[in-house]
Amino acid sequence: MACVGLDIGHSAVKVAWRGKDGELKHVTIPSVAVPAMTISDKAASDQAAKETVTVDGDVYFIGDTAIHEAGSLKVAGLHHRWLEMREFRALVQGAINLVMADVGNIDSVITGLPPAIFREKQLQMRNIVSACTEAEVKVYPEPNGVSMRYSIDEKGRMIPDAKKNLGVIAIGRFTTDSMALLNGRWVEEAAGSANGMSRAAIMVQKKLKDQGYEVDYLDADDALWKGVIQYYGKEIDVSATVKIAMRILSSEIFDAVSTKFGDNGRKLDKILVAGGGAELLFDGLAPYWPQAELIEDPRFAVAEGFRRFGEGVWNARHGESA
Template sequence: MKTFIAVDLGRSAAKVVAYDGASDKREMLLYPSAVIPAKSLSDEGARARAMSETVTVNSKEYFFGDTAIRQGHDDLLGGLRDDWFGTDHHRALFLGGLKKLTDAGMPDVESALIIVGLPSTMYASHKAQLANVLSALVPQATIKVMPQALGPYFALAFDEKGQETDKIEADGMYGAIEVGQYTTDYALVIEGDPIDDAYGSCSGMSKVAASLQRILQQKDYSVTLAEATQALATKQIKNFGKVVDVSTEVATAVEPLAEEIYMKSREVFGSHLRKLDKIVLAGGGAGLIAPRLSSEWGTLELVPNERFAVADGFLRYALATGTISQQQGKGALWGRLFRIA
């Protein structure tokens, strides 16, 4: 059994999940989506630590992750653009994840089956381009590109070994919403078939972070976008040695996006909305958006460990479809998987 890797290169953080069947080894990684050109560091200790977060793209070295944050004060703005998937920034984060997996002892990383996500509205037009770009970086790997919002659906449909669960019915109808940093992505799956016309996207949590920046500025707290993004999770900021609670400000900043996501859901799912067996919600901003959606829909289900749901779901899908000879007791949904993506 080969190595399987799933990569969710979010605009605020990269999530990578991998599994090696031979050793039954599973690895989960989370690192900031920060990238800066590498530079010479005078401190020997800092230089040694930076080596683990340095990659080469197009003959140029880049720091990524925590090193990029510390050494370059990256404010996570590089990923807030539609063409991000064609940039060296994106390639550096991808190669960085593979490097971290190798350093963690995951075998055969460069010959693995690797699944990478794209925002729903970019999937049809950019999937071939992204697959070609990443295949050039790791020629021995098998690259598969999928719509981001299918990850949470797979996270419920399969367990960690790729076996079907009882949370998704093969003949059911499901909506999936993934609340990311740059976009919120939607998918509709009917009887195992994703519906092309129901892929959609709207604003993501960067809109909330920017709003929180403005709200805090009015109260004389000047924070960066990276600080505001972190405050959405922690509900606090540091100010001259003191911890300041900003939960009220976060709630205010979230309201417009929560409403936008709700209205977009009605548009994307359309007449299917009332017939959905379940609406699956995941992504880094899912916990903040869930109260607004659950007030309307009793069928809403928040995926556990929602920030990793895309990568974890993709890995479960890879195991379900990539280990055919090892599958036992295949269920009805498994038989339809090859129609997906």
């Protein structure tokens, strides 16, 4: 049995599955795809073969190979039409190939979309993934994966004492997605998408330009985590600029999410904070919501939650409880 949780983020693809040996596997693929080129070095060529996929007859490098071979890259896909790009499909195919190389056949793939585009893009997303595998494919709003990670154990069994009134805030590169669950049911009007970490990176990039430092988006994005930039052989402390950007983004996220939650916010027993930017922004968000909780392994919460759900469905269908 192979049930795959797939979180195709704008910074990285997160893949979760149970390997042939029964051990859980979490793998990250940088969300970079470029047209393939000839590699003369045999060792490098052999490594690249593992990260080479074909989309409509065109061959792409993905992940670390794409970054290594293409050198300096601009960030692509920071828009809702990302699903229409061949690079997006290449990343999906690469993730599926990775799992198939380990387990062979895949039984199910559970993946997601931001709530803001879920209704419009759900069928398109399912078709994209289905074109890469014969497995059953299901698509849910991405915050669902976080709640699944919280309420379902590693073997796909419901956790009896899990709270039924939950809020979810998943902070990604492009969007911060939120949902609210009351008495075990999702509140549709409480779902929404706000600015993600790219908003802070762009603010830092612009502010540094005003200070005389010409940096690209990836440099600014890296500075969010490190608080420094490398500039002509010198390490420049930009932590003060980063701090201001984080404070602004935290405030914007609170305004957007609290508006969506409305009166439901005070009824939530827990607000689970997840996503690639969770650890950076949690301290800024916690004062707004005293019941906020940083979920374990926040970067993989969506993918792992989807995997757990898929395994639970498989167990129910096949009469297995462990």
